[in-house]
Structure formats: C-alpha cells, structure tokens
Amino acid sequence: MRKILIVFGxxxxxxxxxxxxxxxxxxxxxxxxxxxxxxxxxxAIVAITSQWNEQDLTDRAxxxxxxxxxxxxxxxxxxxxxxxxxxxxxxxxxxxxxx
Numbered sequence: 001m002r003k004i005l006i007v008f009g010x011x012x013x014x015x016x017x018x019x020x021x022x023x024x025x026x027x028x029x030x031x032x033x034x035x036x037x038x039x040x041x042x043x044a045i046v047a048i049t050s051q052w053n054e055q056d057l058t059d060r061a062x063x064x065x066x067x068x069x070x071x072x073x074x075x076x077x078x079x080x081x082x083x084x085x086x087x088x089x090x091x092x093x094x095x096x097x098x099x
Contacts, residue, residue: 042093049088054079 048056054075058066069075 042091046088046091051087052079052083
C-alpha cells in the first residue's frame with residue numbers, strides 16, 4: 001500500500017510540474033503569438049475593406065468560412081452591397097494602445 005501511495009504521489013508531482021512548465025511556456029510565448037495574429041488581422045481588415053474586394057477576403061479566408069458561403073455569386077452580391085458604403089477611410093485599432 002505504501003509503495004502505491006509513493007508512486008501515485010510521484011505521478012501527481014510530475015503532473016503538477018508539467019502543468020507549471022506548460023503555463024509558463026504559454027505565458028511567455030502567448031503574447032508574441034497574439035501580437036503576430038493582431039498584425040495579420042489588422043492588415044487583412046484594411047485590405048478587405050479599403051475597396052471591399054471579395055478576392056482579398058477569399059485569399060485570406062479559412063476553409064470553414066468558405067464552406068459557409070453558399071455560392072460565389074452570394075459573396076459577390078454581398079460585397080456589391082458593402083461597396084455602397086464606400087472605402088475604408090480610417091482604421092483606428094484602439095486595442096493596440098492598451099497592450
């Protein structure tokens with residue numbers, strides 16, 4: 001019984017140490033990944049909305065987004081409606097100032 005408890009304690013300690021290492025890794029690399037994704041998203045927003053170009057959207061779209069589009073004609077029609085708003089004049093990402 002004592003041997004089982006020692007093994008169980010060792011497994012729990014190893015799991016706890018692994019969890020601490022994982023959390024530390026995510027804490028240190030997570031911000032870099034967040035900044036990289038933010039830069040990509042900012043560039044995509046400006047590229048897509050500056051002229052409401054559906055090709056810019058489809059070039060950057062995930063397979064899940066493209067699967068949700070019924071047909072290319074629907075996408076073209078939607079962007080035709082959005083073009084009536086006019087091009088993006090200013091993009092102010094306030095979240096970037098708080099990071």
